Amino acid sequence: MTHDAPSPLSPATVAVTAGRPDRVQGGPVNPPVVLSSTFVNQGVSAPGDLLYGRMDTETWHPFEEALAALEGARHGVVFGSGMAAVVAAVGAVPPAGVVVAPRHAYQVSLGYLDDLAARHGVEVRRVDIADTDQVLTALDGAHVLLVESPTNPMLEVADLPVLLAAARERGVRSVVDNTFATPLGQRPLDLGADIVVHSVTKYLAGHSDVVLGAAVTRDDALAAELRAYRTLHGSIAGPMEVWLALRGLRTLHLRVERANANAAELARRLAAHPAVVEVRHPSLPDDPGHDRAAAQMNGFGAILGLRPRGGADAADAVVAALRLWVPATSLGGVESTLERRRRFPTESVTVPEDLLRLSVGVEDVEDLWADLDQALAGTAR
Numbered sequence: 001m002t003h004d005a006p007s008p009l010s011p012a013t014v015a016v017t018a019g020r021p022d023r024v025q026g027g028p029v030n031p032p033v034v035l036s037s038t039f040v041n042q043g044v045s046a047p048g049d050l051l052y053g054r055m056d057t058e059t060w061h062p063f064e065e066a067l068a069a070l071e072g073a074r075h076g077v078v079f080g081s082g083m084a085a086v087v088a089a090v091g092a093v094p095p096a097g098v099v100v101a102p103r104h105a106y107q108v109s110l111g112y113l114d115d116l117a118a119r120h121g122v123e124v125r126r127v128d129i130a131d132t133d134q135v136l137t138a139l140d141g142a143h144v145l146l147v148e149s150p151t152n153p154m155l156e157v158a159d160l161p162v163l164l165a166a167a168r169e170r171g172v173r174s175v176v177d178n179t180f181a182t183p184l185g186q187r188p189l190d191l192g193a194d195i196v197v198h199s200v201t202k203y204l205a206g207h208s209d210v211v212l213g214a215a216v217t218r219d220d221a222l223a224a225e226l227r228a229y230r231t232l233h234g235s236i237a238g239p240m241e242v243w244l245a246l247r248g249l250r251t252l253h254l255r256v257e258r259a260n261a262n263a264a265e266l267a268r269r270l271a272a273h274p275a276v277v278e279v280r281h282p283s284l285p286d287d288p289g290h291d292r293a294a295a296q297m298n299g300f301g302a303i304l305g306l307r308p309r310g311g312a313d314a315a316d317a318v319v320a321a322l323r324l325w326v327p328a329t330s331l332g333g334v335e336s337t338l339e340r341r342r343r344f345p346t347e348s349v350t351v352p353e354d355l356l357r358l359s360v361g362v363e364d365v366e367d368l369w370a371d372l373d374q375a376l377a378g379t380a381r
C-alpha cells in the first residue's frame, strides 16, 4: 500500500494506530482476515481490483501500510520470509554483476550471495562494513550494496549516512537489512537507502510464532518490481501469518524499549564480570560502534555478543547451565534466547569460536542477570 505524507505522529502511536479500518458505526477496530484464494472478477480488471491470492490480497495491506508508516516509506511489500524479501531486493543484480556485502551478516543472506556467484557469475565483494573507506572502494563498478547494521552476529556499526549517500551517487542499489535495529531504532530510507528489508519473524512480529518478511521503499518502480517478483516467484505470505505480525507490531515500541534497556544493563554488568573476556553491545562507551550508533540510532538494540572465559567449551557450558534463557536460534522474541554461533559450520570463520549471541527479551532484568551470573559462575570454577 502507498503512504504519502510523513506521519506527524510519534512512532509509538503509529505502531498502535496505522493500518486500522475506517471508523464506521459497528465496524471492526481491527482489520479482518480474509481467507479467499480468489476474488470476484470478470472482464478487464481496474488497477487495485483483487483477482487471485498470489497477486494481492487485502489481508496483507494493513501490515504493509503500518510497516511503511514506521519506516517512512511509500510502499510496503510483505513476503513469506525475511529471506524471500532479501532475495527479491538483492536478486535484481544482473548476471556477472557485483554485490558488495558485509563479511559478517545473516548467514543465509551470505549463502544466497554465494549461490548467485556460483550460478550467475555474480562477483561478491565481502567488506568490513564498519570500515567506510573499504566499502567506498568496493562500491566502484558495483550494482548492489547490501548493508546490515548492527551486523549479525558481530554487532559492527556501519556509517549509514555516508555509505547510503555514496551508493546513491554511484547509481548502486542500496538494500539495508533493518531486522536488528527495527524501524524504531533507525530509518535507513531517511538516510538514503533504496530498499529496507526485514525478517518480520524477529522483532516486528516479536513472539517467535511466525516466519515472515517484508521490504519497504519510497520508489514506485522498485515497489512494482518487488511485487512482480513476489507474484512471479510465489514468495507470498499466508493471511494468518500477516495477521499475527500486525498483532505483534502493535506492541513493538513497548517490547523494544524494555528489551533495549535490559540489554544495556546486562552489557554494563557483564563487562565487569570476572568470567567474561569480551562483551559487544553498542551501548558500551568503549564499544567500537558506540559513537556511530549514538549518532545514527535511537537506542542500541537488544542483541549482545558475549565471550565467556575458557573458550568454546566454556561457552557451551554457560548455555547448558542457563535455566531461564532459552538455548535457541533466531532472535527478537519476548523471551531471551542465546546460542554459540560457530556451532554452525556455515558461520564466518572470523566470528570467534566462543562468541555467544544473546537476544535479550522483555523479562525482568534481575531474573535475567541472576541466571547469567549463576551460569558464568559455574564455568569459572
Ligand SMILES: *Cc1c(COP(=O)(O)O)cnc(C)c1O
Residues within 6 Å of the ligand: 081, 082, 083, 084, 086, 106, 108, 109, 148, 152, 177, 179, 180, 198, 199, 200, 201, 202, 211, 212, 213
Ligand atoms: C532471520 C534473519 C533473516 C532471515 O529472515 P527469515 O524470516 O528467517 O527468512 C535475514 N536477516 C537477518 C538479519 C535475520 O536475523
